[in-house]
Amino acid sequence: MDAAVGIPLLEIRDLTIEFATRRGKVRAVEHVDVSVAKGETLGIVGESGSGKSVTSYAVMRILDRAGRIAEGSIAFSGIDVKAAAESDMRDLRGREISMIFQNPRAALNPIRKVGRQIEDVLLRHVQAAPRDAKAKAIEILKQVRIARPEERYHAYPFELSGGMCQRIVIALALACRPQLLIADEPTTGLDVTTQKAVMDLVVELTHARAMSTILITHDLGLAAAYCDRVVVMERGRVVETAPSSVIFTAPSHPYTRKLMRATPRPGVSLRDLLPDSEATPPPAPAAAADTAPLLVVENLVKEYPRQGTRKSLFKRKAAAEGPFRAVDGIGFEVGRGESVGLVGESGCGKSTTSMMVMRLTDPTSGTIRFAGEDIGTIAARRFATLPQRRRIQMVFQDPTDSLNPRFTALRAIADPILRLGDIRGGAALRARCEELARLVGLPLDLLDRFPHQLSGGQKARVGIARAIALNPELVILDEPTAALDVSVQAVVLNLLQDLKARLGMSYLFVSHDLYVVRMLCDRVIVMRQGKIVEEGPTEQVMNAPAADYTRELLSAIPHPPV
Amino acid sequence: MLRQVLKRLATAIPSVIGVVVVTFLLTRVLPGDTAAYFAGPAATPQAIAEIRAKLGLDRPLPEQFAAYVKDLATGNLGNSLSTGRAVTTEIIARLPASAELTLVGLLLSMAVAIPLGIVAAVKQGSIVDHACRMVATAGVSLPVFFTGLLLVYVFYFLLGWAPAPLGRLDVFYSAPPDVTGFYLIDSLIARDLDTFRAAAAQLVVPALTMGIFSLAPIARMTRASMLAVLSSEFIRTARASGLTPRTVIITYAFRNALLPVITTLGMVFSFLLGANVLVEKVFAWPGIGSYAIEALIASDYAPVQGFVLTMAIMYVALNLVIDLLYGVIDPRVRIEG
Incomplete structure (x- = not known):
């Protein structure tokens, strides 16, 4: 060029x-x-x-x-x-030369007004004099499309959204041209x-x-x-x-x-992501024995009290505004052996939904029926001790933070078995953990290592092995690959698909990435502001989206030319 | 702001009530019979019983407690049995002496420890860093009565720079008119520079003694907190924006590192205020600590109760001030308050 x-x-x-x-x-x-x-x-x-x-x-x-x-x-x-x-x-x-960083909120001084931070740079490089620094800072805020710049000049980073913070970081970087x-x-x-x-x-x-x-x-x-x-x-x-x-x-x-x-890009399957040498034919899916849906969610609502509402003084105002509805009356089903994707941007309520289905948070109203039983009414803190706990398990977003740093991989995988399982005795336990390690493709000699001695992909495998240790029927996957490199993500996604086929589990896959969801899921639910905007078979949602919001999401994802 | 203050004050009420109850009970279970102590070794059992009745000690505990609370409500902390003087006046007279000593000691300590901690963190692993660790360790490992005596030996006995360690003011001077109770401030208000100098001279060595002891926690906390902040991402942004090291370290890093430092300062201050008995003894300082310890030995419960209660209220007030300071420094604390 x-x-x-x-x-x-x-x-x-x-x-x-x-x-x-x-x-x-x-x-x-x-x-x-x-x-x-x-x-x-x-x-x-x-x-x-x-x-x-x-x-x-x-x-x-x-x-x-x-x-x-x-x-x-x-x-x-x-x-x-x-x-x-x-x-x-x-x-x-x-x-x-200037720089903008990942994690914009952490890249800004948390206790200094954003306007002042821009001024600091302007004054340092003599791009403004103390008397016109404020005006120039506001001008720069305007250039990075911050609405109401005069007001936002006085904001602290924690008062702004992630995208807005990144605009401030861009403003800092471009202030001196x-x-x-x-x-x-x-x-x-x-x-x-x-x-x-x-x-x-x-x-x-x-x-x-x-x-x-x-x-x-x-x-x-x-x-x-x-x-x-x-x-x-x-x-x-x-x-x-x-x-x-x-x-x-x-x-x-x-x-x-x-x-x-x-x-991940349009028009490819999970197997296509792997290099030719590693792609083995997928195992035949286990036949679903029961046709009744495994999970039925109806009218699910989760309300949180609004921030800053004062109970005594502004009672009337608070009552008029009402509590914040993170999840606003949604309903869906997950069949046996089916995987359903729950997609949306941050704050859309997808994580809250998964936490309620997982029974870690209590819903405000609505029902959650699992295998015909209403589990939504059981208090979250009591659920951990019940036999149903074994049947719903979770793989967490951050493979590092979700492992106890003082537990070896073996101990981490054995943890749910020790708490809820019926395998007793060291040798039997080890044998089961080794079997699980083989299932998730974790080399057996890594079992005695601590999380900090494992790579990101290996930690993700430990997290998956732990989630399937009790043979659950439903596994909730909360952005399980968000913290991984693409090549590792490809391997982990394939692993998840193979495990599902082999063990006949159902997945509720929570993600922000429609292309990732598309490859793993049979059906997709798109959420926005606590409500479901679109639901349907994956191919239909991806190829012929009915809702404007889904189209907007799809077009926003950059992908290399196919 | 006012709302937050009131809210915080309201949360302090239960702890103050708790302190009132506990101090009352504690002083009642102290070993030693107060009545027997004051009747003297030669007293007949009848005389002891008489004194007990006079003090109200023969009545049931709830009744004694009711009387105590009633007195408290009128600001009456009772009378000391050994001196016969009202505890309230004694504490009002002695508290400023202790507070002045502690505050000056703390200020001296801060003036050294905070810059030392900052430099140690900025130049991690350098000579300054090692020096900071050594000074701090030495300061905290030497008992205060030892450092006190050593300083007296060097500055009074050997060099003759300091006056005799005998209280707040040399005998040739008279105390300045009482406004705040702090001699340094009162003498300035009275525009009496001679007295100011004399009071300062008396104060320097004991304040140094206390300062040396409190160097360690302040310096260590400043260093640790600065290290954590210096490795955070917004410091990298500040550096990448070409800001001067001065701006980066003071405006960006230190202000963010202040919160834990202030917490430590509050803890050190309240600790020193109550625990400076040894320093007060070595320097014949008419402070509140030595008053309390003498009363405790004499089973004189009214001053002990008064002392503990005063300390508790000071502690509550101090914590309130620290909480408010948090809000001033960190805008994120304000909304949670």
């Missing part, structure tokens, strides 16, 4: 970054060459541990104390970043529609100012949608660099092909 012609704005040559660790020096990035032309948008794509973030930190020279540039050079519009004085680098940061913007996973953790809005905003602002952008992401779809050129990194090395139109249609490196393959 002709964008690469001419003198690059940023040129990284043969960059090697070392980290001093307890086990000696570790090379996080090795011999990396990247260049960014003026006005170009470059994507750096890779899975966790590929060194993509570390490379960008080196460009700004904000590596941790332990990290250092061991070899190579970084030149930013003629300045040698490696040799520049720290005070020169401070002038550069924020004014010439830098030449290069580094966006490090800028939309991870945001809803798809928010992601689209944020990315469109970044593109619009950077194009208007002829800025160069580096977009660091694990999401190939996002890179394909927004980048001119893509650099693929794997374990600290660049494996492929190509214009994005080429890389997705004709990826040359095997790793790029593997990544491409693992990315």
Whole structure:
């Protein structure tokens, strides 16, 4: 592409970054060459541990104390970043090169008004004088499309939504009109529609100012949608660099092909995500013995008291507003051996619904019938001791946080058996855990390891083994792959499908990603603001959505060209 | 704001009631018979019984408690048996002495410990960091009476810089007119610089003694809290925006690190206020701690009750102030209040 012609704005040559660790020096990035032309948008794509973030930190020279540039050079519009004085680098940061981060709320000072934080940057780089700083900060808030900027100037980060916080971070980064913007996973953790809005905003602002952008992401779809050129990194090395139109249609490196393959996209099945060598034919589904639905939910409501309602003084006002309905009278069924996807954006009530079905939260009203029995009336705290507990189990979103760090993998898997199961005796218990480990594809020698000694995918397998340890009939999957890399996600999703076929369980799959849901689920329920907006067989919802909201969700998901 | 204050005050009422009940009961189960103690070793059983009747100690406990609460309601904490003086006046006279000593000690300690903690965290693993750890450990491991005596030995006996460790003011000076009870402040109000200097001179060494003891918790907490904040993501954002190290460390990091530091300060303050008996003894300081301990030894329950109650109320007030400070520092606390 002709964008690469001419003198690059940023040129990284043969960059090697070392980290001093307890086990000696570790090379996080090795011999990396990247260049960014003026006005170009470059994507750096890779899975966790590929060194993509570390490379960008080196460009700004904000590596941790332990990290250092061991070899190579970084030149930013003629300045040698490696040799520049720290005070020169401070002038550069924020004014010439700036950065936006993952997890926008954590990236902002929690106890300083957002307007003041923007002012801090403006004043530091002499882009405003103390008397007009406020006006300029408000002007910048307006540019990033913050409604009512004069008011929001005084807001603290916790008072704003995730998408709004990311707009503030973008405002901070663009306040001094830098030449290069580094966006490090800028939309991870945001809803798809928010992601689209944020990315469109970044593109619009950077194009208007002829800025160069580096977009660091694990999401190939996002890179394909927004980048001119893509650099693929794997374990600290660049494996492929190509214009994005080429890389997705004709990826040359095997790793790029593997990544491409693992990315959920329209028109593929779960098996398609795996490399050819690993794809085994799926086991034949176990025949459902009973045709009556396993789970029937009717008129389910969950209310929470509104925040800030005062009981005594404003009684009348509170009564007029009523409590907040997180789940507002929904009803659905899950058949035996069926998997149903529950989709929606954050705050739509899908997690609350799953918590109520799981019997961890008590519903305000409505019925939850499981295998013909009304379990909605049993208090959540009592449910844990009942035999029904064995029949409904859950796989949690964060594979790390949902494991006790002081339990080995074996102990974690054995936990539900010890509490509710009937296997007694060390040898029998171990045998059962080994059987479960084999089922979920966890190597047996990892059973005695602690969570911190396991990879993300291995931890996810432990979480799944724990959930199926008691042979449950219904498993609730709460975004089980949201924290995983795409290639690991592909493997875990396939594992879940195989397990369902083999063990005849039903799944309630909670997710924000329609493409992921599509591959695993027979039926999909789309939720918004506590209500079901659409429900139907997966193919029908995906191919011919009836509700506007479903269409909006579908179109917001970026995906690489098929 | 006012609403929050009232709400917090309301939650303190049960604890104050609890303290009233517990102190009353505790002083009644103290070993030693108050009546026998005051009748003297040669008293006949009849005389002891007479004193007991006079003190009301022969009546049933609920009745004694009712009388105690009735007195409390009028601000009367009873009379000390050994001195015969009203406990309320004694405490009002002595509390400022202890408070002044503790506050100055705490301020001295903060002035050293907080910057030390910040530098130790910013330059983690450096000489300053190790020095901070050593100073703090040494300060907390030496008992206060030892540091007190050592300082007296060095600054009074050897160097002669400090005056004799005999109370709040040298005998040649008279106490400034009573406004706050704090000599340093009262002498300034009276525009009496000589007295101010004399009071300050008396105060420095005991305040240092207390300060050294409280260095450790403040410095350690500042360091730990700063370390946690410095590794958070918004500090990275601030650095990536090119903000100066000064802004990053003070405006961004330290203000966020303040909450645990303030909690520690509150704990250290209330601890020092009650536990500075040893310092008061070494420096003949007419404070509330030495008053309470003497009363306790004499089984003189009225001053002990008064002392515990005063401390409890101070503690409640202190916690209220800390809670309000939280709200000032962290906007997230305000909505939850």
